[in-house]
Amino acid sequence: xxxxxxxxxxxxxxxxxxxxxxxxxxxxxxxxxxxxxxxxxxxxxxxxxxxxxxxxxxxxxxxxxxxxxxxxxxxxxxxxxxxx
Numbered sequence: 761x762x763x764x765x766x767x768x769x770x771x772x773x774x775x776x777x778x779x780x781x782x783x784x785x786x787x788x789x790x791x792x793x794x795x796x797x798x799x800x801x802x803x804x805x806x807x808x809x810x811x812x813x814x815x816x817x818x819x820x821x822x823x824x825x826x827x828x829x830x831x832x833x834x835x836x837x838x839x840x841x842x843x844x
Contacts, residue, residue: 765794 766775773789781787814824 762779764775764777764779766773768791773791779787
């Protein structure tokens with residue numbers, strides 16, 4: 761399998777290099793964003809980096825809050841009380 765890079769234009773993908781296949785050749789395409797390219801200006805919106813960093817949690821804030829609270833409770837179990 762050969763890795764080719766390109767740019768999406770609607771339903772068309774413009775490749776940077778010739779694929780070396782004859783015109784009309786059926787192909788299978790797996791499309792994924794290129795992580796090596798600098799972020800576009802719309803990706804610079806406030807919170808965009810955090811949304812990318814949270815991955816699966818990005819759209820599930822309620823479950824994330826529950827997990828974080830559970831984690832805090834677990835960490836307190838083994839801590840000894842400090843005197844003021």
